[in-house]
């Protein structure tokens with residue numbers, strides 16, 4: 001049975017399980033596959049970075065409450081977070097890297113924490129392993 005290169009469709013010679021005619025075709029094939037896959041990740045990463053930039057800018061000013069509407073108009077996406085926690089009180093907090101916030105009933109974003117705690121930087125169980 002004649003086999004053809006997956007990338008350029010040139011006839012293959014050699015091993016029966018060979019898929020590519022050359023390293024160049026193999027690399028090109030995988031780069032194209034990864035490019036498509038990475039576009040999805042990059043979209044999410046860009047959204048997280050944009051949200052973080054917007055919140056960090058406000059956090060530096062010392063404001064602890066922000067109108068969610070204003071943030072959305074600036075491009076903030078409420079679905080782009082790095083963590084969600086449900087407290088025993090029933091309140092939901094959102095994490096965006098080292099920022100923690102919650103959304104009030106008045107559609108205000110309230111910062112709970114704007115910088116990492118010492119235990120987050122150096123968890124006690126982590127330092128024991130060193």
Ligand SMILES: [Zn+2]
Pocket residue numbers: 005006007008009010020021022025
């Ligand atoms: Zn080829």
